[in-house]
Amino acid sequence: MKRHSFHQRKKIVYDTAAHLFAKRGYSGTSIRELAQALKLQKSSLYHYFKSKEDLLFKIMDDSMTVALQKIDSLYAYDAPPLEKLRDFMHFYASFYAGDRDRLILLVNELDQLSPVYRDRLIEKERHYVEVLKGILTELQQQGFMKSIPTAVASFAFFGMVHFTYKWYRQDGQVTPDQLGDFFWDIFTTGIFEQK
Amino acid sequence: MKRHSFHQRKKIVYDTAAHLFAKRGYSGTSIRELAQALKLQKSSLYHYFKSKEDLLFKIMDDSMTVALQKIDSLYAYDAPPLEKLRDFMHFYASFYAGDRDRLILLVNELDQLSPVYRDRLIEKERHYVEVLKGILTELQQQGFMKSIPTAVASFAFFGMVHFTYKWYRQDGQVTPDQLGDFFWDIFTTGIFEQK
DNA sequence: GTCTATACTTTGATAGAC
DNA sequence: GTCTATCAAAGTATAGAC
Numbered sequence: 211m212k213r214h215s216f217h218q219r220k221k222i223v224y225d226t227a228a229h230l231f232a233k234r235g236y237s238g239t240s241i242r243e244l245a246q247a248l249k250l251q252k253s254s255l256y257h258y259f260k261s262k263e264d265l266l267f268k269i270m271d272d273s274m275t276v277a278l279q280k281i282d283s284l285y286a287y288d289a290p291p292l293e294k295l296r297d298f299m300h301f302y303a304s305f306y307a308g309d310r311d312r313l314i315l316l317v318n319e320l321d322q323l324s325p326v327y328r329d330r331l332i333e334k335e336r337h338y339v340e341v342l343k344g345i346l347t348e349l350q351q352q353g354f355m356k357s358i359p360t361a362v363a364s365f366a367f368f369g370m371v372h373f374t375y376k377w378y379r380q381d382g383q384v385t386p387d388q389l390g391d392f393f394w395d396i397f398t399t400g401i402f403e404q405k
Numbered sequence: 406m407k408r409h410s411f412h413q414r415k416k417i418v419y420d421t422a423a424h425l426f427a428k429r430g431y432s433g434t435s436i437r438e439l440a441q442a443l444k445l446q447k448s449s450l451y452h453y454f455k456s457k458e459d460l461l462f463k464i465m466d467d468s469m470t471v472a473l474q475k476i477d478s479l480y481a482y483d484a485p486p487l488e489k490l491r492d493f494m495h496f497y498a499s500f501y502a503g504d505r506d507r508l509i510l511l512v513n514e515l516d517q518l519s520p521v522y523r524d525r526l527i528e529k530e531r532h533y534v535e536v537l538k539g540i541l542t543e544l545q546q547q548g549f550m551k552s553i554p555t556a557v558a559s560f561a562f563f564g565m566v567h568f569t570y571k572w573y574r575q576d577g578q579v580t581p582d583q584l585g586d587f588f589w590d591i592f593t594t595g596i597f598e599q600k
Numbered sequence: 601g602t603c604t605a606t607a608c609t610t611t612g613a614t615a616g617a618c
Numbered sequence: 619g620t621c622t623a624t625c626a627a628a629g630t631a632t633a634g635a636c
Binding site for chain 1: 556579588
């Protein structure tokens with residue numbers, strides 16, 4: 211560890227923690243185990259975070275912040291809603307296919323945080339949903355979309371994407387980009403053959 | 406508690422455990438907390454299960470067994486694949502909308518079990534997936550379905566349904582049956598307006 | 601920054617009286 | 619079947635030397 215800079219070491223600590231938390235759960239992972247994985251003593255870890263909860267929060271917050279920045283940058287320009295939807299889906303599907311550990315934490319471990327921390331993340335989470343709902347509303351107003359509630363449709367989409375961590379493997383036959391294509395296809399026109 | 410039969414008491418214990426495990430996670434819930442919720446002493450609980458892990462396993466196994474029985478009974482008769490798909494989706498969507506706690510455990514806590522227990526459940530889980538993949542394969546052979554990989558389509562569906570625990574509330578505006586309709590609609594023909 | 605040593609709490613589980 | 623009492627192990631976190 212000493213061969214790296216503080217920032218590099220910190221990243222290793224956080225990545226390793228994210229990996230263990232994702233694999234065995236936040237509550238199911240002890241500081242001891244994290245220390246063993248890093249070949250450090252428990253006490254040494256507290257140089258990189260002030261508590262276990264603080265560690266989880268920072269991992270999750272960083273991940274959401276990065277994702278939100280990219281999503282927002284997708285909308286700096288004014289595109290037609292159909293194009294926005296396609297971009298959103300491809301970005302979202304591939305972003306988390308590329309960082310499975312973080313996806314797992316964001317989906318599963320939010321409730322492990324105490325209210326103060328949790329509320330700050332829920333607000334960001336809401337932002338994701340609102341972006342998609344906004345696009346769908348636009349699509350409906352322009353007559354492109356069925357009259358399904360935008361909330362139901364949004365959560366159907368997030369369900370498809372978030373669930374990928376249970377089965378999708380990046381080293382398999384389907385690339386993240388293809389995955390985005392499949393999801394786009396299913397979500398917009400369904401699995402049935404068009405007549 | 407004493408006013409009920411052993412079977413009734415046991416059900417209360419297991420339901421309460423399922424609720425706590427779902428809410429705060431298996432690792433995040435202590436036997437102490439469960440005892441408090443039931444107004445019993447910790448030690449008294451061990452009359453109903455032999456270990457915490459045993460408790461989790463039994464809750465999950467019971468739930469999967471019931472679901473599998475119902476799913477299999479849906480296929481005792483020979484229906485066209487289109488009808489099977491519709492039945493499967495409606496059953497699945499409404500079954501777990503009605504027992505949110507169990508759904509959460511099945512989706513989230515499988516990895517908390519040691520291999521011996523886990524493997525038995527994974528086998529049952531595989532059965533769910535195989536049923537749906539089988540239906541989709543039939544649909545493809547008969548030319549009703551696009552050439553999307555059946556695995557991707559299956560997991561897209563399970564993602565939509567499993568994710569409901571994050572947002573769907575039975576006391577809201579959408580009934581479980583309507584939810585099944587919406588999912589059917591999205592999954593088969595997508596959110597876009599048909600031309 | 602990392603170590604040793606330690607404080608203190610909470611954990612799952614058992615023994616044995618009633 | 620529920621209780622009191624108790625245990626060993628594991629949990630998070632801190633103090634202070636180097």
